Amino acid sequence: MKISLTVNGKTMSGEAEGRTLLSTFLREELGLTGTHIGCDTSQCGACTVHVNGKQVKSCTMFVAEADGADVSTIEGMANTDGSLGVIQQAFQDHHGLQCGFCTPGMVMAAASLLEKNPKPSEAEIRHHLEGNICRCTGYHNIVKAIMAASGQEVPAVAAE
Amino acid sequence: MYNFEFVKPSSVDEAVAALRDEDAQPLSGGQTLIPTMKQRLNQPSKLVSLTGIADLVGVSSSGGVLSVGGATPHATVAAEAGDYPALAALAGQIGDPAVRNRGTIGGSLANNDPAACYPSAALASGATIVTNAREIAADDYFQGMFTTALDEGEIITGVKFPIPQAANYQKFEQPASRFALTGVFVAKYADGVRVAVTGASNDGVFRWTEAEEALSANFSPNAISGLTVASDDMISDLHGSAAYRANLVKVLTGRAVAACA
Amino acid sequence: MPKDGIGASPKRREDVRFLTGKGRYTDDINLNGQLYVHFLRADVAHATINSIDTSAAEGMPGVAHVFTSKDFEAVGGLPCGWQVTDKHGQPMQEPKHPIIAEGKIRHVGEIVAAVVADTLGNARDAAEAIELDLTELPAVIDMKKAVQDGATKVHDDLTSNLCYDWGFVEENKAAVDEAFEKASHVTTLELVNNRLVANPMEPRVAVGDYAQHDDSSTLYTTSQNPHVIRLLMGAFVLGIPEHKLRVVAPDVGGGFGTKIFHYAEEAFCTFAAKQLRRPVKWTSSRSEAFMSDAHGRDHVSKIQIALDADNNFTALRTETYANMGAYLSTFAPSVPTWLHGTLMAGNYRTPLIYVNVKAVFTNTVPVDAYRGAGRPEATYQLERCVDKCARELGVDPAELRRQNFIKPDQFPYATPVAVEYDTGNYHATLDKALELADVAGFDARAAESKARGKLRGLGISNYIEACGIAPSNLVGQLGARAGLYESATVRVNATGGIVVMTGSHSHGQGHETTFPQVIADMIGIDASQVEIVHGDTANTPMGMGTYGSRSLAVGGSAMFRATEKIINKAKKIAAHLLEASETDIELKDGQFSVSGTDKSVAWGDVTLAAYVPHNYPLDSIEPGLEETAFYDPANFTYPSGTYICEVEVDEGTGKVDVLNFTAADDFGNVVNPMIVEGQVHGGVGQGIGQAMLENCAYDEDGQLLSASYMDYAMPRASDIPMITVDHSCQTPCTHNPLGVKGCGEAGAIGSPPALVNAVLDALNRNGHAVDHIDMPLSPSRVWSAMNS
Structure with missing residues (x-):
């Protein structure tokens, strides 16, 4: 079947089968390889994107379900001039990533959180990241980065 | 996974018709179905998406009953079921934010995973499961793990929850999956208290009737202190023995009652 | 001063591609x-x-x-x-x-x-x-049964399921046993170091x-x-x-080893x-x-410590069964032996040590190195046993440790298990950790927890590890079939920019940012002038790669040596350009000057001369500016530290919450504090995972019970607290040119015993006499221990 999506503001289309996952379509049909696949049980969140403004795991959604939808991926998170967006910049400033594999999902999850809750507490951030696994950072600097991206004082974070 | 035909009807009638094909299955949020299909443990010939049926989505409240459309995502229930705060809180603890944006109440109840959260709320609330064909009382609906009263091709169109005077859900997470290792939903109604337990039993969600009696007489954590929970039918696995789960049932029930105060 | 030299924390340059979805991982290649x-x-x-x-x-x-x-x-x-x-x-x-x-x-x-x-x-x-x-x-799963007579064999062509029975140091065994006979107290502990899956x-x-x-x-x-x-x-x-x-x-x-x-x-x-x-x-x-993927850990051990009447450790002996799985993965045999037995002295002066390791074949996935590799297993046994010992003797666990520490003036210190620690100051990291964790205020916090119905406990652990593996001639004697040097080619371009081709590989460690800091510091140019190339055998010199916290200590040292060669040659060119003696040339802030004069020539002029050698000493040196070095270390490096964990236990459910975690590490010199701290956070995260959550389990038929994230509990954001880290205690390594020790594995090594000790402290303070709980300390295990 033919699928059309708006991805990061641009209309894109391609061929898909019933079983084609949104993540597969993004990576293989559209060449947007920033969305990563880290598990097959919908746990790790490396594949997190936004569909119609809502955070979803693109490996646990058929692309047919997203036909006609507005999809945002990590490739669309930078500013229009190419500079890092606020969340991306905070991740770099606070060393919120190491190997980079979980990072696209973390940034997309963080963006979704901050949209609903512009000044989340540390506990709220950790709760929101329940479905995003990072093996490198111990989450410390990810939490810091999200605090900073929300304009909150990072030195106020416990243990700093 | 195996390939299949994907259809996305816009009405319940169309969906019911599409499901008449052999090996057709409904697709709601897909948060359980898709991982199963990736493992090739499920081979539908056709998936009938329910997420395009506007009638199936939404939360409304009237006359002391909270109604939730069958294809309503957990996130919507968490945000909009303010008239039944314990139910909203339960929905907000399922999975993670991304799962809550896709997974639906109808999908959860139709699957009846023994560790899912919603079955405990439905059973403790004495909810009514509404399908395209009939209405089923929760007490008749749950028939053991992954087993329900639903017929082939029958779709849950909504769930009606009588709103209790007080209620609370205590979820103790399995450390890996974050499903309920054991979860207890306590709901206090004018005619008595109902206690439903998920995650613990080999028979799926169940009512702890002894606790219900004790709590109906005296709605306080002390009322159940003398009770024991038999561990015979409890699940024993990597994450906890039967005895441990039996302990959790009692501890969490006490905490749920305390939280109702 | 150069921008972003040693000691600075510049933002990571690799982050930009990762944050914009432009990373190029192998699965992105079609x-x-x-x-x-x-x-x-x-x-x-x-x-x-x-x-x-x-x-x-x-x-x-x-x-x-x-x-x-x-x-x-x-x-x-x-x-x-x-x-x-x-x-x-x-x-x-x-x-x-x-x-x-x-x-x-x-x-x-x-x-x-x-x-x-x-x-x-x-x-x-x-x-x-x-x-x-x-x-x-029939499946062979249990290691002790696997080595019994008549057991089913995993490999029919082998004599048994025993891969090896290793004694270290075999000659010391009799003396160790004799010391145990004379001991005034012996503490014995049997424990399991749980099988893990690395899960990058x-x-x-x-x-x-x-x-x-x-x-x-x-x-x-x-x-x-x-x-x-x-x-x-x-x-x-x-x-x-x-x-x-x-x-x-x-x-x-x-990577994490796997x-x-x-x-x-x-x-x-x-x-x-x-x-x-x-x-x-x-x-x-x-x-x-x-x-x-090769699994990690999976040791079953018995450890004993002998003490004299004054609570001095007089001897230590261990017996370990180490699971190899069904086949020998690449470095599997070295993990329970040379990366484990050699560390059994820990931070202590124990004069007599004997380590026995039986490596066993089973019908399970092969087991090999995972973050820490052998050293976590050694540290866990030792630090759990010392803690148990302190409880048995009724003494403060911190003070029992302090009393038995190798003293700061005893370095270099040769242990009875064949290694020589070059530097360290264990008293300093202990004091620092006790201060940062506010151990003095613990009783008040415990009382506050108790008022909320929670059991609070505090656990300490020290660790020593060996990083930067290590002299090729030594490891060759120990059985390694490879050399363990590292390489770097430093290529200076005509206009002064530098490309470093390194055999080290970065998969999260940030080498593209930190390695340039070293060169920037040595030459006095901006780090942005230096680019790192790694990961492709076609354009890097033969190198042994990144594991065992070795990249900076070994790979960085190779780069240092190659850069020294560059500087020496550049000084010759500068001397020619300045018409001065080479011995009078100084390099500072990217300028070559003649000492005692105001004559100087810039880095870029010298590099240009090297490639446009019109005015150039062609009779004595070749054009060009490119050097390669292979660095083979003289010894391992020995990072050390003290970790303190504070937990609350929920008596009703057995659930453990980690409230505070403090890590005081001695990594020697630190090139980039931000990255070092990030490595400790990540290591501690994995250590908390091992201690509390992760468990790779087989049933008796050899079916993997924890075969996905539905049953293998990965640490999530809500499982780990903010982590207090300190690396101000620095005793630089004496045998590498950077004085660095390695920081990648420390967190995973030092943290599990601290957490387990903390939970046992919480239980024992509150009327539950529990000697030990095997990891992971899942709610059900902790509850069962309290209710058995």
Whole structure:
């Protein structure tokens, strides 16, 4: 079947089968390889994107379900001039990533959180990241980065 | 996974018709179905998406009953079921934010995973499961793990929850999956208290009737202190023995009652 | 001062591509005409393969070929890189490790056949049409039963399931036993170091390619050490000479040890691409990863400490069963021996030590190095046993440790287990940690917890580790079949910019940012003038890669040495340009000057002269400015530290909450504090995971019970607190030019005993007399311990 999506503001289309996952379509049909696949049980969140403004795991959604939808991926998170967006910049400033594999999902999850809750507490951030696994950072600097991206004082974070 | 035909009807009638094909299955949020299909443990010939049926989505409240459309995502229930705060809180603890944006109440109840959260709320609330064909009382609906009263091709169109005077859900997470290792939903109604337990039993969600009696007489954590929970039918696995789960049932029930105060 | 030199924390330059979705991981590579392989993996642990019928599968749509072990008869098995000699002086038993199972299945997940097809879906469909005729055999799972007489053998051609029985130091055994007889107190503890799965978030991927025009092969793979893979796969498995084989490890999404090893899938894709004359790609699913990535840890140990009447440690002995799994993974035999036994002295002066290790074959996935590799197992035994000892004696666990520490003035210190610690100050890190964790205020916090119905506890652990592996001649004597130097080529361009080709590999460590800091510091130029190239055997010198916290200590030192050569040559050029004596030339802030004068020439003028040698001492030096160094360390490095963990236990459910975690580390000199702290956070996160959550479990039939994230509990954001880190206690390494020690594994080594000690403290303070709980301290285990 033919699928059309708006991805990061641009209309894109391609061929898909019933079983084609949104993540597969993004990576293989559209060449947007920033969305990563880290598990097959919908746990790790490396594949997190936004569909119609809502955070979803693109490996646990058929692309047919997203036909006609507005999809945002990590490739669309930078500013229009190419500079890092606020969340991306905070991740770099606070060393919120190491190997980079979980990072696209973390940034997309963080963006979704901050949209609903512009000044989340540390506990709220950790709760929101329940479905995003990072093996490198111990989450410390990810939490810091999200605090900073929300304009909150990072030195106020416990243990700093 | 195996390939299949994907259809996305816009009405319940169309969906019911599409499901008449052999090996057709409904697709709601897909948060359980898709991982199963990736493992090739499920081979539908056709998936009938329910997420395009506007009638199936939404939360409304009237006359002391909270109604939730069958294809309503957990996130919507968490945000909009303010008239039944314990139910909203339960929905907000399922999975993670991304799962809550896709997974639906109808999908959860139709699957009846023994560790899912919603079955405990439905059973403790004495909810009514509404399908395209009939209405089923929760007490008749749950028939053991992954087993329900639903017929082939029958779709849950909504769930009606009588709103209790007080209620609370205590979820103790399995450390890996974050499903309920054991979860207890306590709901206090004018005619008595109902206690439903998920995650613990080999028979799926169940009512702890002894606790219900004790709590109906005296709605306080002390009322159940003398009770024991038999561990015979409890699940024993990597994450906890039967005895441990039996302990959790009692501890969490006490905490749920305390939280109702 | 140069911008972003040693000690600065510049932002990581690699972050920009990762944050914008522009990283290039192996799975992002797709080659023209590429085929896909699906591996048919064993779903039983132990069986004889009577026959495999692939005829139906061969005829399925899109199938290029179905491979079985027959296709690999002419190639070798996967080599083991370390041969351990047992206590009788005999070499370990070393079974063949085939690419595809030969005649017998030995663990769930072992490759039985491989279908290569035009799409992954077609490959999977065809794999279902393969008919296997198997005779199931009893599974060998329990290590102690595996080495009993008459046990089923994992390998019929070996004499038993015992890989080796290692004694260290065997000559000391009698003296150790005698010291135990004279002891005034002996503490004994039996414990399990739980089997773990490393779980880097990027699953493994391999893409094999073959170029007919020059008969060369290329493998793109998720590896921590592409040169090691090229050497092992080319020389030992496929027989491809190194000049016809290129191995590329592009951006790699975490390694933690499990991407060191040479795996069957890498050799398969390289081999199949040549056979089929088309690229062949394999992408592991997470489910496959659980049964095909080498696992970690899995030791069952008994440790005893002997003390005199004054509470001085007088002797220590251990007996460990170490699971090798079904085959010997690349460095598996070294982990429970040379990376474990040599660290059993810990931070203490214990004069007599004997370590016995029995390595055992079982019908499980092979076990090899995972973050820390042997050192966490040593630290866990020791620090748990010392804690138990303090409780038995009724003394403060911190003070019992302090009393027995090697003293700051005793370095260099030769331990009774064959290593010499060059530097350290264990008292300093203990004091720092006690201060930062506000141990003095603990009682008030415990009372506050109790008021809320929670049991609060505090646990301490010290660690010593050995990093920067290490002198090649020494490891050769110990059984290593590889050298363990590192390499760097420093290429200075005409206009002064620098490219460093390093054998180290960065898969999260940030080398692209930190390595330039060192060169910036040495030359006095901006770090932005330096670029790091790594991960491709075609454009880096032969190097041994990144593991064992060795990149800066060994790879950085190689880069340092090569840069020294650059500077020496540049000084000669500068001397010529300045018409001065070379011995008078000083380099500072990117300027060569003649000491005592105001004459100088800039770095860029010298580099330009090297490539445009018009005014140049051609009679004495060559043009150009490019140098290579291979650095072979003189010793391991010995980071150390003190970790303190504070927990609350929920008595009703047994749930443990980690409230505070403090890490005071001595890493020697620190190049980039931000990155060092990030490494500690991550290591502690994994240590908390091991201690509280993670458990790779088999049932008695050899089925993997924790085969996905649904049952293998990964630490999530809500499981780990903010972590207080300190690296101000610095005793620089004396034998590498940077004075650095390594920080990658410390967190995972020091944290598990601190957490377990804290939980036991919480229980024992509150009326639950519990000696020990095996990791992971899941709610059910903690509850059971309180209620048994």
